[in-house]
Amino acid sequence: HVQLVESGGGSVRPGGSLTLSCTASGDAFNANCLGWFRQVPGQAREVVATIGSGAVVVSNADSVKGRFTIHRNTTSNMVHLQMNNLNPEDTAMYYCAATNNLGRCDLQTSFRFWGQGTQVTVS
16 A cells, blocks of 8 residues: 655745655555656646656756755655745645656656645745
8 A cells, every 4th residue: 555645835935945745655665766746727747856766866847947856765765845946836736656666757657656735835
């Protein structure tokens, strides 16, 4: 049984910062890749950043480069997303996701396990 539990969302002013955290348990404990995705109502879900089992960042959306940093703690099996210099376009529901132990980090379809999401609002 997989569980991904996100925390850290909230409301912030433009230019502010937030850190999202996700704890993986169950089958996700051996996930090859963990990642953060976001979705605005009426729009497709998009990748924010993904990271492999060796804590190597695999992908990072152009819109967040230089502002968002993904970090994976392999000991605690947590993944964090540090978000700096937030702007209103970053407003979305943010989801933590995991692949299985063989999943590819660069394919959204490889992410089989999803958290419930945490809302980030910048205004």
